[in-house]
Amino acid sequence: MITSKSRPYAGLTHQLTVSLLSSVIPYFIISLTLPAGQGAWPLFVTASASFFAVLIGSSILRNVTRYPGVETSLYFIPSFSLTYVSLLLIFAMARIPYSRPQIIGSFICAVIFYYVAIVGSMRREKPRIAVVPVGDYQPLLREDYADWHILSSPDTPLNSAIAVAANLWADLPDEWERRLADFALQGIPVYHSKHLVESLTGRVELEHLSENTFGTLSPISAYMALKRAIDTVMALIMLIVLLPLLLILMIVIRFNSPGPAIFRQERMGHRGEPFTLYKFRTMTNAPPSKDQRDAAMTKDSDNRITSIGHFLRHSRIDELPQLVNVLKGEMSWIGPRPEAMILSQWYEQEIPFYRYRHIVRPGITGWAQVSQGHVVEVTDVTSKLHYDFYYIKNYSLWIDILIVIRTIRTMLTGFGAK
Template identity: 35%
Template sequence: MMKKDVPRYQSARVIWMYCVVDLCAPLLTLLCVLFLFSDQVWKDAYTWLGIFSGILFLLSTQLLGGYSRYVERSIAKKIEIVFKTWALSVLVLMVIAYFNLTMFDFARSVILIWVALTPFAILFIKVFINQKSRSDSKGSTEILVLGNGYQFNQFELAQLKRHNVQLHTVMEYDEAILRDKVASLSPDFLVMNLDKSAKPQLIKQLTHLDLKGVQLLALHHFMENFLRKCYIPYESTELSYLERIHSYNRINYLTKRVVDIFVCVSLALLTWPVMLYAVRKIRQESPGATFFKQSRVGLNGKDFQAIKFRSMHENSTFNPYTQEEDPRIFPFGNIMRRTRIDELPQLWNVFVGDMHLFGPRTEWNILVEGYEKEIPYYHERHLVRPGISGWAQVLYPYGANTEDARQKLMYDLYYIKHWSIWLEIETLIRTVFVVLGRKGL
């Protein structure tokens, strides 16, 4: 990814704090692990191991571009850099320890726990620093938006504000006005959000601005890098859009299935008492079927039966959308919906391969027919299996109309296009925070 495609840190102070964390965290984590999990005394060998691993981790992070002012600040990118560099550091340490015959100087249990915990400690501290620096930052990323082809909604503007991104819009395609605005604002980026075809004079002016160092961004690049969603044009005339979204390759699919099976089995073992309690409460508050089955659209547009705990009274009034204080939902049904307990039976759908743990949300086939008529490229979300949770569910509030479905589709397509194990882990982390009621991650 090019430097001009991502937001930069406004202050180098954050980068220096990252360096200090990478240098000191391995030694401090080793000290804590030895104190908590072993009665062995501290040795000089542990001191050298902690110092050398910190230096090695620092150098490895530098090689991967982890200290760039333009480094992507997403959790997925931090996870990737931290775990890759730590794996490389541990590998080098193992080789050095083997050839120097120092492996027997350490307690094996201490080293294993230290190797497992250190990347999580570093990641937690870096995310905290990033969040703190974002809230304390006095500067902001200044974005000059040329045109009004896409109108940013209030949710997007609030999301940009949380990341200290300030938008300034220029509606007139006038050379003098644009030049004066650039001169007075000195924007970090100029986003081309044109609502009509660019004339040769405007293209010439933008070219001159690019040569002078003004960093130009197309709207779809801005959306993906700042809002982490794929822009969907209202008119379905851009056939090249169909090239950008692809299904998972074989390795990615196998990786997702491994994650699916592991997490499903783990969750089933942890939550079976909760599921048994839910069965009892459903029978007490709303006699009838315990489970709710509905035809949902899955991979390649084929229908399957999704299973959930029933949260509404049987034979309720038909309405495809759930409203606030919906009278059809019985009291414990509300609790299940808020805590996502009603989704637990879908672990079976994941286990048998109808769904993934994470992916585009399963949609009722009746709603899908309507969405496909009104939302361009909607069927692209069926290139992959749906998920119990997903990128759209953890980043966008509950939707109740077609425009909300369009907004969620943008997040779904971003997830499909940019899928990686690191984005999967970030989605898992965000899902946990949503379930716990904290959405500000």
């Protein structure tokens, strides 16, 4: 499905070609400067590994740019950075001799090749998509991604449209159904307008519970098991690496304002089971409020936030203690953010299908957080739930990788923090 702007052609042939050129060009340049018989083997090993680094980076880029709001020009460098950093970690942990110039050279080549492809694709005009004006098709026309061409009748020519959008749930007249069948037989893609809106906005409207690609309300169990294993390993590694920083932050928080360094709060978790969430305390340690629901909300310019709390929230460092929750299996790195019990119970009373978001483990970061930011009011939470449903419906490795990349941007910019 056509979803992202400025997306260059990224078929397998293109990926293999870029991977080969990115590894071979620096290999030959560097090999000419090496003394005879010195460093040839590490250079060859690094060139071979960089071929796969570019290939995997291309695959990541191809898969994450199919999600809405993702422009290739913003994600090709993070995609290759992710694979090259992983490659360096493998070399370091396995103590494999490697060529640093080859790593740098192949990374630069990959970036240059994709930059050229992206600049070329940006010159293309918006894709032209024909629209069947039957049923609720108006939401499509509010999206400016495509050049929408209304088909006034089944005989209206497509006028270079590359695809057709129609509300397939509507009671289509027989002549329109025959015409859509003809389009499909001619190899012209025909999209359900609701699914096309989801692809362009990253939101699933709450008309009904929405099945995933495999026709079920439940996420793929095999990926859930794999994700749980990755969560555990990564949380353990990060806790060991970050332990000195965590201890220093606990001391700073204690000296900054009275009260414990760690904030504990009961939250709604996986399958509706409550759990205790851990965060660095970013607010003053006030006595319990009579209005628990109001106290659980973080408002704009909240005067309860401490001086260091602003920095911790802006950078999302206050979430680091949740690594313990991940190790305990109560949370994942990525998933819908868990809400305070008092808020979750309120939302369940006000919003249909709200409980469905608990079908997956809550996360330290998630699709709604990187797309919308922090919200608490029911009207905003309903919008946030549209993003949560989209994540659950498209539950996969690729959307998780995209969220990781966007989370890094969020930590650097403070997007959505309060």
